[in-house]
Amino acid sequence: MIRKAVPSDKPYVLKFCKYTFSWGDYIQDVWDYWLLDGTLLVAQKTIPVGIIHGVFFKNQVWIEGIRIDSKFRRQGLASKMIKKIELMAKEKLIPFSYMLIDSENKPSLSMAKKLNYKIFQSWNFYTLSAKKTSNYHVSVGNVIFENQFLHYVKSWRWIPLDNDQSDLLASKNKIIYSGKDRKTIAILSDSEHFKNTLIATIFAGSQNSTKNIILYLQNFGKKNNYHRLQILTRENLPKVKGLELKISFHLMQKVLS
Ligand SMILES: CC(C)(COP(=O)(O)OP(=O)(O)OC[C@H]1O[C@@H](n2cnc3c(N)ncnc32)[C@H](O)[C@@H]1OP(=O)(O)O)[C@@H](O)C(=O)NCCC(=O)NCCS
Numbered sequence: 001m002i003r004k005a006v007p008s009d010k011p012y013v014l015k016f017c018k019y020t021f022s023w024g025d026y027i028q029d030v031w032d033y034w035l036l037d038g039t040l041l042v043a044q045k046t047i048p049v050g051i052i053h054g055v056f057f058k059n060q061v062w063i064e065g066i067r068i069d070s071k072f073r074r075q076g077l078a079s080k081m082i083k084k085i086e087l088m089a090k091e092k093l094i095p096f097s098y099m100l101i102d103s104e105n106k107p108s109l110s111m112a113k114k115l116n117y118k119i120f121q122s123w124n125f126y127t128l129s130a131k132k133t134s135n136y137h138v139s140v141g142n143v144i145f146e147n148q149f150l151h152y153v154k155s156w157r158w159i160p161l162d163n164d165q166s167d168l169l170a171s172k173n174k175i176i177y178s179g180k181d182r183k184t185i186a187i188l189s190d191s192e193h194f195k196n197t198l199i200a201t202i203f204a205g206s207q208n209s210t211k212n213i214i215l216y217l218q219n220f221g222k223k224n225n226y227h228r229l230q231i232l233t234r235e236n237l238p239k240v241k242g243l244e245l246k247i248s249f250h251l252m253q254k255v256l257s
Pocket residue numbers: 020065066067068069072073074075076077078079080100101102105106107108110111112114
């Protein structure tokens with residue numbers, strides 16, 4: 001049975017989500033938010049054995065947090081839950097479904113491919129240490145995004161970057177750019193689930209202007225007491241002390257209509 005999650009599912013779910021990955025899991029940190037936001041489903045045998053979270057936007061559904069208790073894998077449960085979220089999106093006439101998968105997560109990639117998801121883009125995840133820096137040249141303001149299919153990352157969800165969204169971000173001073181052509185851009189957002197965590201999406205142009213942005217972020221992080229600076233970008237960033245490439249992800253897309 002697949003049903004909406006309820007608060008009493010939490011201990012069962014956290015039990016099988018303790019050691020999902022080599023580093024553990026993050027479900028314990030987001031469960032309370034996810035119960036209230038979007039659609040959190042549970043696959044139930046005699047007790048909960050799987051979860052999935054779907055967040056519905058105007059033009060896309062974002063699927064995240066797919067977890068199946070290791071004792072119940074390869075029974076089609078994750079596929080069933082994904083199809084259920086897709087069906088809900090189709091009923092809302094949402095044309096695309098997206099999910100993010102670690103490029104080394106073979107089981108999950110095979111599952112996504114079997115469900116007709118394609119690799120839409122690949123993204124690199126870097127961490128950056130905060131420290132006092134100087135001699136960077138950046139501006140804060142709006143830029144014109146020529147590509148209509150851009151996304152920026154907000155709380156680890158890839159959100160369409162349309163004109164309305166970029167106006168909104170600019171009005172909150174969340175768009176930073178460097179270089180005369182304004183081709184190196186960072187979009188800043190605070191994590192909604194983790195304290196003192198800044199997430200920056202970088203569209204990198206020249207090496208110099210990208211370095212400028214990175215130095216700015218280090219200083220911004222220090223000045224504003226961020227404990228974690230996370231960068232998501234499609235490009236390979238230049239070498240900067242304190243900048244570390246952690247992992248790469250595939251952004252998977254499926255056309256629903
Ligand atoms: C990835 C995961 C969600 C798959 O759940 P599942 O319920 O076992 O998946 P399904 O039974 O629906 O599998 C559907 C298809 O995916 C592929 N697949 C799933 N697990 C696989 C594996 N370990 N190796 C190779 N292919 C696999 C197969 O093609 C499978 O079809 P088949 O069993 O008919 O061959 C589960 O392994 C899991 O919870 N992993 C840890 C958390 C995780 O990685 N989540 C995804 C984060 S993006």
